[in-house]
Amino acid sequence: MRTRxxxxxxxxxxxxxxxxxxxxxxxxxxxxxxxxxxxITGEPIDDGVLVVQGGRITEVGxxxxxxxxxxxxxDVSGKVLMPGLVDTHSHIGSVSGGDRSAPLHPxxxxxxxxxxxxxxxxxxxSGGITTLNIMSGSGHLMSGxxxxxxxxxxARTIEDWLYCDDPLTGICGGMKMANGTNSIxxxxxxxxxxxxxxxxxxxxxxxxxxxxxxxxxxxxEDDEGGGEPAKRDLRMEALVEVLDGRxxxxxxxxxxNDIATVLRLKEEFGFRVVVQHGTESWKVAEELAAAGxxxxxxxxxxxxxKEETIDWNMxxxxxxxxxxxxxxxxxxxxxxxxxxxxRAAAIAVRYGMSREKAIEGLTLAPAxxxxxxxxxxxxxxxxxxxxLILSGDPLSTYTKVEQTWVEGTMIYDRANPDHRKYAVGxxxxxxxxxxxxxxxxxxxxxxxx
Numbered sequence: 288m289r290t291r292x293x294x295x296x297x298x299x300x301x302x303x304x305x306x307x308x309x310x311x312x313x314x315x316x317x318x319x320x321x322x323x324x325x326x327i328t329g330e331p332i333d334d335g336v337l338v339v340q341g342g343r344i345t346e347v348g349x350x351x352x353x354x355x356x357x358x359x360x361x362d363v364s365g366k367v368l369m370p371g372l373v374d375t376h377s378h379i380g381s382v383s384g385g386d387r388s389a390p391l392h393p394x395x396x397x398x399x400x401x402x403x404x405x406x407x408x409x410x411x412x413s414g415g416i417t418t419l420n421i422m423s424g425s426g427h428l429m430s431g432x433x434x435x436x437x438x439x440x441x442a443r444t445i446e447d448w449l450y451c452d453d454p455l456t457g458i459c460g461g462m463k464m465a466n467g468t469n470s471i472x473x474x475x476x477x478x479x480x481x482x483x484x485x486x487x488x489x490x491x492x493x494x495x496x497x498x499x500x501x502x503x504x505x506x507x508e509d510d511e512g513g514g515e516p517a518k519r520d521l522r523m524e525a526l527v528e529v530l531d532g533r534x535x536x537x538x539x540x541x542x543x544n545d546i547a548t549v550l551r552l553k554e555e556f557g558f559r560v561v562v563q564h565g566t567e568s569w570k571v572a573e574e575l576a577a578a579g580x581x582x583x584x585x586x587x588x589x590x591x592x593k594e595e596t597i598d599w600n601m602x603x604x605x606x607x608x609x610x611x612x613x614x615x616x617x618x619x620x621x622x623x624x625x626x627x628x629x630r631a632a633a634i635a636v637r638y639g640m641s642r643e644k645a646i647e648g649l650t651l652a653p654a655x656x657x658x659x660x661x662x663x664x665x666x667x668x669x670x671x672x673x674x675l676i677l678s679g680d681p682l683s684t685y686t687k688v689e690q691t692w693v694e695g696t697m698i699y700d701r702a703n704p705d706h707r708k709y710a711v712g713x714x715x716x717x718x719x720x721x722x723x724x725x726x727x728x729x730x731x732x733x734x735x736x
Contacts, residue, residue, distance in 0.1 A: 316340040317695060318354045321364030322676065327651045327665040337368060339672040342694035347666050363676055369646070370665055371417025371673035371691065372628055373653035375537065375583040376563050376617035379407035379625060384423025384430035384463065390476045390483075391490055393529075394521040395431030397423050398449065398459055403442045406716050407625070409709035412438055412699040414626035415688040416618075417673040418654070418663055425465035425539035428477070428487055432525060433460035433537055435657055437673070440698045450659065461561075461657070462529050465539035466548060467595055484548050491556045494526035501527075529558045535658055536560040537583075541595035543570040550578050561656045563617065566596050569603045572610035581613040581656050584648075585622055586631040604648070605639030614644065615653035626710060633682040646681060 317339040324335030326347055338346035338354055346352050380401040385392030401421055411419060422433035436448040451457030466483050470476065477483040497520060528534035540546050541564050550571075553560050562568055565582040568575060575582060584607075587599050600606070607614045616631040618624070623631065632645040644652075654664030662671050672695040679686040688710070691699035701707050709716050 314341060315695070316355055316358040317361060318358045319361045319363050319368060319676075320350075321362055322366040322368040324666060325367065325369035325646065325681070326667065327370055327647055328667060334364075335368065337666065337674070339692075339695045342672055342696075344666060344668055344670050344672050346668060366689065367677040367679060367681060367686075368666075369675055369677065369681060370650040370663065371675055371693065372415045372649050373615075373657065373659075373664060374411070374416050374419045374618050374620075374625070374628060375561065375615055375653045375656045376585065377411070377416075377419040377421050377620050377625065378424065379411060379419070379620050380405045380421055381407075382421050382423050382434075385427045388475070390427050390470060390486060391429040392427060392431050393429050393462065393490075393523075393525040395423075396434075396454070396459075397421060397431050397463070398434040398445050398454055401434060401436070401445050403445055403448060406709070407620070408438060409699075409706070409716070411620075411625040412691050413688060413701070413706065413710035414624070414628055415675045415677075415691055416625055416628060417675075417691060417693050417698075418657070418659065420461065420537060420657055422460070422463040422537060425463075425467075425469040426472075428465060428470045428483055429490075430463045430465070432534070433463050435460045435659065437671075437693060438698060439693050440696050450662075458528055458534050461535040461537040462525065463539070464536050467539070467541050467545045468593075469539065480545065480548070484552070487552060488555070491526060491530070491552070494523050494530055495556075497523035498527045498530060530556060532557075532559050535656070537563055537656075539563050541566040543567040545595075546571050547574070550574060550580065553578060553580065559658075564619070565603075567598050568612070569600045569606040570598075572607050572612055575607070576611040581615065581652070582607055583615045583617045583653065583656055584631065584635075585617055585619040586634060587622070601634070601638040604635035604645065605641075608640050608644050613652050613655060614640075615648045615656050617653070629681055629686070630684075633684070636682060642682065649681075 319337040322335055324332040324337060332349055334350045336348055336350060336352035382397050383400040384397055385395050418437050420433050420435055423430040435450045439447055442448050446454060449459050451459040470483060471478060477486055529536060536558055538549050538560050540549050540562055546562060546568055549560060560580055562580055562582045564585045568582045584603060587596055604614055616628060618628050632649050636642050636645045651660060651664035654660040663673055673693050675688055676690040677686050678689055687701060689701050690697055699706050701710060
């Protein structure tokens with residue numbers, strides 16, 4: 288488990304003054320019985336049993352699975368239990384990145400802007416999302432370092448949600464890059480696609496030189512037993528992490544020629560990259576598969592005036608799957624509301640994608656896109672206990688997320704009115720009065736005349 292920062296005396300006093308966390312605490316042992324389990328890495332299990340202890344999954348199996356004594360028992364008969372959803376592309380939490388002073392900001396950390404108290408976080412929880420790649424927009428060729436976050440309960444600061452142990456020294460996310468029309472503009476921004484690629488190539492060549500220089504300086508220090516350390520450059524350090532494969536590029540790109548540019552950059556500099564959006568990825572599916580580059584699809588109902596999305600293809604998921612591309616889905620919230628991520632997979636199946644790969648595209652495939660597949664994305668012993676309890680089939684329009692659990696703690700319960708409002712509220716969720724809430728329930732239950 289990750290180590291939490293030590294609270295100061297003042298912060299500790301405040302913590303003690305707050306209401307206690309729910310009884311379903313991380314350290315408890317929980318047994319969930321009777322649901323249809325969707326492990327993702329194996330066949331569905333009817334009348335399944337899931338055992339959770341210390342925030343991790345310890346057992347996954349059928350009704351004869353041995354369970355520990357004294358565990359908290361949950362009867363989830365008739366429900367569906369599956370891994371929590373992973374969103375590779377989200378803008379919730381009031382995230383921001385680079386400014387208009389330059390088109391490339393590799394040193395900017397998106398985690399420094401995320402508001403953990405934002406109502407948008409609750410929309411994600413109510414939609415079954417447990418892990419997100421939160422990143423700033425696509426108006427820059429490079430808008431900064433993204434943040435991989437886990438929506439744990441009781442967060443006070445972003446440190447409580449990060450996958451990395453220390454935001455000052457750790458790699459806490461990917462690198463957001465973009466090309467195409469969004470990042471074209473007036474100087475200092477590039478005016479053409481070709482100039483965009485040239486700026487990016489030049490910056491990566493500088494990073495290669497910086498890496499070599501730092502390695503040489505370190506070697507010299509070792510040989511001489513001391514010496515003055517080389518001057519640090521935070522912009523270059525982040526890019527060296529990309530070059531070394533330790534930080535994955537999450538690349539906004541739509542048109543097939545822009546995607547081809549991304550593949551050339553990958554070949555030249557050897558970094559790991561995920562195509563985000565990939566509207567015309569179906570046109571270069573074979574090339575993406577050959578390069579081993581995943582695609583995270585943002586589902587679009589209509590082009591909406593953006594010329595890059597005119598050639599949207601409803602069969603994109605099926606085409607990419609047949610080519611062997613690792614496909615996932617994202618919200619790009621608010622392009623898709625965080626509460627509706629299931630919808631993307633359901634529509635993809637309607638247009639030819641296999642059911643198995645579509646559900647994997649909500650769970651294990653996006654976990655791979657973030658390099659987190661060893662911890663999340665499937666129901667397997669040893670993985671984080673991040674899972675959902677659904678009222679029915681995950682691809683049915685009638686199904687509701689009833690509960691969302693993260694690391695053995697329930698973080699969303701639709702039966703709780705304070706939670707339910709985030710599942711059914713509008714663009715700005717607001718607190719209804721008791722009278723309004725009663726009227727809504729009457730209308731839903733058909734009790735009004």
